[in-house]
Amino acid sequence: MAKDNKKLVQSITSREEDFAQWYTDVVREAELCDYSSVKGCLNYLPNGYAIWENIQADLDKRFKETGVENVYLPMLIPENLLQKEADHVEGFAPEVAWVTHGGMERLQERLCIRPTSETLFCELWSRTVQSYRDLPKVWNQWNSVLRWEKTTRPFLRSREFLWQEGHTIHATYEEAEERTLMMWKVYRDFISESLAIPFVAGRKTESEKFAGAQDTYTVEALMHDGKALQAATSHFFGNGFPDAYDIKYLDKNNELHSVYETSWGLSTRIIGAIIMVHGDDSGLVLPPRIAPKQVRVIPVAQHKEGVLDRSEELLAAIRAEGLRADIDESEKSPGWKFSEQEMLGIPVRVELGPKDIENGQAVLVRRDTREKTVVSIDDVPAVLKELLETVQQDMYDRAKAFLDSHIDEAQTMDEMKAKFTDNRGFIKAMWCGDESCEEMIKTETGGAGSRCLIEDEEPISDRCVCCGKPAKYKVFWGKAY
Amino acid sequence: MAKDNKKLVQSITSREEDFAQWYTDVVREAELCDYSSVKGCLNYLPNGYAIWENIQADLDKRFKETGVENVYLPMLIPENLLQKEADHVEGFAPEVAWVTHGGMERLQERLCIRPTSETLFCELWSRTVQSYRDLPKVWNQWNSVLRWEKTTRPFLRSREFLWQEGHTIHATYEEAEERTLMMWKVYRDFISESLAIPFVAGRKTESEKFAGAQDTYTVEALMHDGKALQAATSHFFGNGFPDAYDIKYLDKNNELHSVYETSWGLSTRIIGAIIMVHGDDSGLVLPPRIAPKQVRVIPVAQHKEGVLDRSEELLAAIRAEGLRADIDESEKSPGWKFSEQEMLGIPVRVELGPKDIENGQAVLVRRDTREKTVVSIDDVPAVLKELLETVQQDMYDRAKAFLDSHIDEAQTMDEMKAKFTDNRGFIKAMWCGDESCEEMIKTETGGAGSRCLIEDEEPISDRCVCCGKPAKYKVFWGKAY
Incomplete structure (x- = not known):
């Protein structure tokens, strides 16, 4: 009820006035996530989680094309296991949560909730890898991790967050290095092609690399306020980490060797980047490839005869083209519906009123530029398909021009x-x-x-x-x- | 190395001799999962996790067709929140793990790792649901939960396990009841159609229903040893649970009402059921619809000219038909490769040797019945597509006959x-x-x-x-x- 009376667009701060407040407002009004009853932990709501699902589907496909297999390892790590690699424990021990009781009993050894899972993968491989025939292992998991952060912000920094963490071991230094660089490229391709986000990319300095890694390769995107966001990282461990966990293999000549390790990850932080690279004063602007809904049909004067029927027919035709589309048949005013579609960042809306129907046409409005095109109703699905490709490319080009000028x-x-x-x-x-x-x-x-x-x-x-x-x-x- | 010398089939106990040992042997030899360094917690390995991924994709699609939206809520629950509903806390408090320290600090209030998330969904809704316009909420999450079990078995009972938990609230008793029954039907359809598992199904008695629920509807499958396995449950809570968490909504006349709740879940236990319903003394037998690989091409006498090339062409043609297929080009003997394919439960293998190529044919062997069919090479993809449907149906029919006779x-x-x-x-x-x-x-x-x-x-x-x-x-x- 409150929702019908307030003015949607006025409910968010302008981006230039206060960027941080704009960000918070967009996350709230687009209903992407909110804080839970546990400090610093988020509820990922349907609108936000649907973006993550599309990111998962796209990135997971790219992973599998390079031979990655998915697994799931436990969320708990025994304290002694975390401590085997010195740099790693130093990096993570101050920010983990500890389980001390199970059921009614006090545990003999504390267990931490995984802040990342290198230690668990290494423990598993130390037991199961013996021969060159067991190599390589190229594994990934989609899971949540927990780091006891002091200050938190939706998507950007929260205690529990969702991510994927890939872990691999190889018989040679070169093969592991190649995998590190390959996954770095997968991230760069995904972030530019699917998220329309340009970036700079390179190796991290000693002080900025991952705890325990020999090299960290990063993808650094630029937000609209001129601040960078680390969008994905790929780490090369050499044999330091696996040696600490005693993972060795016998080669064809029965000689014992070290293995070489990599890990690589991308998290729900990336949703923050999507918001801050593409969003504007009307709310989210989502790249068509990962937008949960790519098109929304909005009937105008829907009480008039034939409008709803024709709109639903059009929706069906759009869906038949393979596009993700919905319709807003609520009793709100068209202007209100437009504002909601804009707040949610749905890339294109299709307006259809009695006059349009009379003229056999519909109006397509791009979310990113607000550009309107009048199209013959029958052509709408095909035009939309092309238009979404154009929107995707234009969003990248605009963000790239912004990056280059900064x-x-x-x-x-x-x-x-x-x-x-x-x-x-x-x-x-x-x-x-x-x-x-x-x-x-x-x-x-x-x-x-x-x-x-x-x-x-x-x-x-x-x-x-x-x-x-x-x-x-x-x-x-x-x-x- | 060890692997090449041992006899694969002899490494598993026969099903009639010792069913429990047979189960453990199959899980180990098919490399589905193994225990981790935390007692009672599993590592889900690629072969096991790939089954879960296919279950997820299939079931998630069925959920979404009924209007379900996915979300993700935190893994931690404050102690006071868990305690709001008396039956529920009584059911779960004895078997949760407690986090008492975050980073270097002792927490003021203990947090438990979720054993299930009714409490978190209710807390969120108590803050965000105000009006009839906010209803219904039909949400689901794919996640892991933790219960401090004393005795554990792979997939069947482990401390941490993967599942989906759906949670919904509705304006009326009838609508919530309808949703409870609808999701119960989704499970029954999925389990029979996709997993080829027959069952009996019905309401649970008072003592067997979910902690806090008014009614629990269950799907009960029968394992080959004559024991039942609860494969999925759908719970109707009435308004008891939401009232305890103070979720109320205003109707069109501005009158305050209770909401009515449901929850429903299916877990990785179901992988145990797939093993124990369909498996035999040679290992896994996977239903084609959820088998990670549906077909394996096995070249015979692959050192002979043209065998590998022709096998790879055939693989490409099979994949082009949309089937999930791979090829075993390793240097093991054909007999050994057959045993491995059987152990993994890949529904059909395609044998192709020099004589077959000469005759323009290939041999298809069903995993479930070991029945062989000789097929013209060009017809292989189309024949396979039909054969997999037949295998799926026959697997169901055999299991149904077994159930009926028990x-x-x-x-x-x-x-x-x-x-x-x-x-x-x-x-x-x-x-x-x-x-x-x-x-x-x-x-x-x-x-x-x-x-x-x-x-x-x-x-x-x-x-x-x-x-x-x-x-x-x-x-x-x-x-x-």
């Missing part, structure tokens, strides 16, 4: 500080490789850290932007979620 | 006791409705409990089989997993 470079700290005030985004600058400079840059710029190394471009200069000593790396710097 | 009735306790010794399965007998008789029957028969009420048949007599007092119900009795 990449800059700096030769000095003064330049760097000034650019992070005026023009947020990614700044390219040289770095000596010392963590103290990395820290200093973060402090001086009010939070811009190293996002990733740039390994395929000419250096800007031969000096570190911070200390002036010889530069080793060219780096993307940026503030981040 | 249903009997009893008029007296002596008869009942004798029949549960000689001929295990379901026994129909009359019952007065007293829990003491229900208990007594269980004790006297060595464990046969009430599986479900029979409400659409004539009574056998007017006296309780146990106490001889007037009978109220006709009941299926059986020993169960």
Whole structure:
């Protein structure tokens, strides 16, 4: 009831006025998720979870095309197992939740709820991998993990979150490295093609890589407020991790060898990126490939004879084309229905009123540009199919233009500080490789850290932007979620 | 290496000799799952998890056709929330795991890992449902739950297990009751059509229903050893549960009402049922509709020229028909490959050797009956498609004949006791409705409990089989997993 009287669009803050509040408002009004009775844990509501389901279906297909098999390992990890790899336990132990009682009994050993599952995969493989015939293992699971975060935000940081975590082991260093890079490419393809999100991508610095990894490769997207978001990562472990868990195999000559490991993940954070890259002051704007509904039919003056019947016929024809479509036959006003469709980010709406029917036409309205096209009713399904492809491509192109216009470079700290005030985004600058400079840059710029190394471009200069000593790396710097 | 020398089929116990050991052997040799480092928690391995993925895809589609929306609610439940509904907390509190520490801090209130999520759904709805416009909610989640079981067996009983739990609320008693029965039917259709498993089905007695429910409807399948397995349940809560959590809505006249609730679930136990209904002394026998691989091509004398090429062409043609197929090109002997395909329960294998190629034919061998058919190579894909349908139907028919031959009735306790010794399965007998008789029957028969009420048949007599007092119900009795 309240819902029918309030003004939907006015209920969200404008993006330019207060980006953080805009984000919160969109998540709430589009009913994507809300907080539960456990601090920092989310309820993923139907509108939000349906996006995740489409992400899962698309990405899982890409995984399987590269030979990935899905599994499910337990949510609980014994304390002694977590502690076997030193860097890893140091990275995760401070932020795990501990189970101390099962039923009425106190447990002899504490169990933590998995913050990530490298330890469990390694334990399993240490028992089951013996021969070169058992390799490689290329496994993935879709699950939830829990990290006891202090501050949380919907999708971006919550204590429990959904993700996929892939884990693989291989007989050789080269094969594991190849898999690390292959999955990094799968993520880049998925994020650009299916989510219409452009990015910069590269290797992480020592201080930013995953706890226990030898190398971490990241995909860094740029949000509309100029802050970066780590969208996916692929880690190469070498043999350090599997050696700590004593995973060895016998080769054809009966000689014992180490195995080489990778892991890679993408989480529900990516829904935050979709919102913050594409959304606008009317709400969500969803890329057609992962939108739960791609088309909504909205009858106008639906009380008039024939309007609802013709609208339903049209809906059936659109669905027959293989598009995900629904219809809003509620008693709300057309204007109200348009606002709701816009808030939900449904890529195209089809308006159909008595005059349209008289003229044998319908009006298609794009969510991203609000552009209207009048189309002969019979042509609607075919036109929609093409239009959705166009919308998908245009959304990527617009986001790419935004990203490109928010990449800059700096030769000095003064330049760097000034650019992070005026023009947020990614700044390219040289770095000596010392963590103290990395820290200093973060402090001086009010939070811009190293996002990733740039390994395929000419250096800007031969000096570190911070200390002036010889530069080793060219780096993307940026503030981040 | 060990694997190449051992005799695969001899590595499993025969079903008649020791059914429990046969089950354990099949689970291990088919590499479906194994125990993890946490007592009673399973690692679901690729062969086992792939069955679950197919179950999910099939059942989820059926759910969505009835209007179900998927969500994801947190894995943790605050202690005070669990305690709001008296019967429910009494049923679950003794078997939950408790989180007492988050990060480095002791929590002010203990959190349990969900054993089931009625409480979380009710908490969410108590905050978000206000008007008749907010109803119904027809939600489901695919997740894992944890119950601190003392004795565990792969798939059948483990501390953490995978399932789906559907939860709905409705404006009226009738609508909620209709949904309870609708989902019960969805399960029955799925279990018979897709899993080829026949069953008896009905309402549970008071003592056997879900903690907090008003009515529980169950699907009870019969395993090859004559024991029943509860394959799925659908619960009707009335308004007791939602009232305890204070979920109310205003109708069109602004009057406040209770809502009516249902929940319904199916878990990875069902994989145990698939094994124990269809499996034989050579291993798994999977119904084609949910088999991860439906067809395996096995080249014979593959070192001979053209065999591998022709086999791969055939595989491509089979896949083009939309069938899930793979090929075994390893260097093992054909006999060994046949044993492996049989162990994994792949419904049909296609044998192709030099002579077959010469004659333009291939040999199709059904896993369920071992029946061989010689088919022209070009016809293989089309013949396979039909053959898989036949296998699916025959598997159901055989299991149905087994079930029918294991249903009997009893008029007296002596008869009942004798029949549960000689001929295990379901026994129909009359019952007065007293829990003491229900208990007594269980004790006297060595464990046969009430599986479900029979409400659409004539009574056998007017006296309780146990106490001889007037009978109220006709009941299926059986020993169960």
